[in-house]
Amino acid sequence: MNNKxxxxxxxxxxxxxxxxxxxxxxxxxxxxRFLPMHIPILLGSLLLxxxxxxxxxxxxxxxxxxxxxxPPLMPPIAPFMAVELSIMGWFxxxxxxxxxxxxxxxxxxxIAGGRAVYALLTLLFASVIINNDQAPLLYIGYALLSCTPxxxxxxxxxxxxxxxxxxxxxxxxNMEGGKGK
Numbered sequence: 001m002n003n004k005x006x007x008x009x010x011x012x013x014x015x016x017x018x019x020x021x022x023x024x025x026x027x028x029x030x031x032x033r034f035l036p037m038h039i040p041i042l043l044g045s046l047l048l049x050x051x052x053x054x055x056x057x058x059x060x061x062x063x064x065x066x067x068x069x070x071p072p073l074m075p076p077i078a079p080f081m082a083v084e085l086s087i088m089g090w091f092x093x094x095x096x097x098x099x100x101x102x103x104x105x106x107x108x109x110x111i112a113g114g115r116a117v118y119a120l121l122t123l124l125f126a127s128v129i130i131n132n133d134q135a136p137l138l139y140i141g142y143a144l145l146s147c148t149p150x151x152x153x154x155x156x157x158x159x160x161x162x163x164x165x166x167x168x169x170x171x172x173x174n175m176e177g178g179k180g181k
Contacts, residue, residue, distance in 0.1 A: 010169070011052045014044030018060035019067060026070055035150030037061060037071075039161075041085050042110065042154065045092035046103070046162050047169065053089030058082050080121045088114035103159055111151055115144050 017040035025031040041060055045053025065071055065078035072078060088110050095106035122142075 007048055007052055010048055011044065011056055014040045014048070014052075014056050015060050015063065018044075018056065019064040022064065022070060023068060031070060033147060033149055034153055035147050037064065037081070038085065038088070038111075038114075038150065038154055039158065041089050042092050042107070042158050043161055043165065045089040046096045046106075046158070047165060048093065049097060050090045050093030053091075053093035054086050055089070057085030057087070057089030061085055076125065080118060080125070083121060084114050084118040087117050103162060104155075107155060107158055111154060115147070115151070119144060
């Protein structure tokens with residue numbers, strides 16, 4: 001397989017993981033708390049680069065919504081997640097391409113930026129669409145604090161999985177974006 005075919009196949013696998021993994025968390029009612037869809041998207045972005053990360057982040061929540069009903073289309077959680085995760089996917093891949101030795105800090109910046117995007121989208125929806133004049137900090141705080149377990153899980157799990165997958169997928173090869181060590 002050539003490099004582009006490899007990236008396409010791996011992109012598809014990360015999208016599939018992003019649809020399947022959250023189902024296990026939703027069975028126990030913890031999907032939104034642990035952010036399981038973020039894990040394959042961030043991993044795919046770090047391993048495959050920003051372009052693949054953008055595609056994985058955009059397609060995964062929308063496809064999952066269509067196939068499983070989660071995240072729901074209304075209220076517009078799936079579209080908000082598609083925006084958040086496509087930005088996170090691109091940003092994680094971009095940072096990892098620029099500074100592969102700083103995986104932990106790249107991950108922290110990406111997660112913080114993604115949560116800020118989600119908080120902003122939630123705030124805009126609440127204030128403009130449903131004309132809710134409650135304190136804006138309430139929406140931002142909820143977007144950031146409600147998923148603290150998921151953020152901690154990402155910070156712990158993704159570097160470990162990244163190292164393992166890098167060694168398995170790219171042993172001796174250097175795919176685009178897959179040079180984070």
